[in-house]
Amino acid sequence: GESVGLHLPTLSVQEGDNSIINCAYSNSASDYFIWYKQESGKGPQFIIDIRSNMDKRQGQRVTVLLNKTVKHLSLQIAATQPGDSAVYFCAEKPNAGGTSYGKLTFGQGTILTVHP
Amino acid sequence: EAQVTQNPRYLITVTGKKLTVTCSQNMNHEYMSWYRQDPGLGLRQIYYSMNVEVTDKGDVPEGYKVSRKEKRNFPLILESPSPNQTSLYFCASSLFLLSGGPYNEQFFGPGTRLTVL
Numbered sequence: 001g002e003s004v005g006l007h008l009p010t011l012s013v014q015e016g017d018n019s020i021i022n023c024a025y026s027n028s029a030s031d032y033f034i035w036y037k038q039e040s041g042k043g044p045q046f047i048i049d050i051r052s053n054m055d056k057r058q059g060q061r062v063t064v065l066l067n068k069t070v071k072h073l074s075l076q077i078a079a080t081q082p083g084d085s086a087v088y089f090c091a092e093k094p095n096a097g098g099t100s101y102g103k104l105t106f107g108q109g110t111i112l113t114v115h116p
Numbered sequence: 117e118a119q120v121t122q123n124p125r126y127l128i129t130v131t132g133k134k135l136t137v138t139c140s141q142n143m144n145h146e147y148m149s150w151y152r153q154d155p156g157l158g159l160r161q162i163y164y165s166m167n168v169e170v171t172d173k174g175d176v177p178e179g180y181k182v183s184r185k186e187k188r189n190f191p192l193i194l195e196s197p198s199p200n201q202t203s204l205y206f207c208a209s210s211l212f213l214l215s216g217g218p219y220n221e222q223f224f225g226p227g228t229r230l231t232v233l
Binding site: 008105 | 147149156157158159160161166174175206208224226227
């Protein structure tokens with residue numbers, strides 16, 4: 001498949017372990033955050049989102065934590081499976097209003113490898 | 117099937133030859149956006165559109181144009197492509213980009229691999 005990144009942070013885990021992927025965002029005014037998963041050769045796929053007025057949000061096997069004090073976002077994947085192997089991106093929406101309302105800025109991504 | 121389609125999927129062209137990459141969605145989404153993806157740089161937003169006839173610049177709009185004459189289509193136009201526009205391009209759409217709600221999921225197209233010689 002296509003290479004989506006060079007020198008990206010990597011995380012290797014064993015099947016069944018829990019995974020934690022971290023993201024430092026840049027804009028303290030960002031009010032909305034999203035995690036995406038991108039498998040080799042495919043477009044990004046939405047995983048979970050969170051507003052800035054929340055600290056935590058849970059989905060199926062995934063949890064997103066938001067720490068606004070240190071501008072940090074994390075994605076926790078429970079019982080990681082080989083099918084979870086992919087590049088994971090966080091994205092932030094700045095609360096700039098006006099014509100910047102639709103902007104979305106992505107992080108560089110983290111490569112997750114799950115070993116059977 | 118709900119989807120975002122892009123054409124072409126692969127394109128090799130030469131510097132200065134105008135080209136258009138089409139994007140179409142069948143989900144009646146208001147919001148559409150174009151991104152480019154380069155190794156080590158992640159996804160960077162080129163342009164986005166909140167609705168028909170409403171478009172705005174993303175982080176890397178230079179050298180690109182877009183139009184949104186109909187809700188379903190959002191073509192990306194390179195008037196005079198240059199080698200630094202060689203990249204993997206993604207189109208995406210969502211119902212609309214909210215500050216957190218049930219319909220924020222962005223659906224991405226399969227990507228267009230563009231090479232400018």
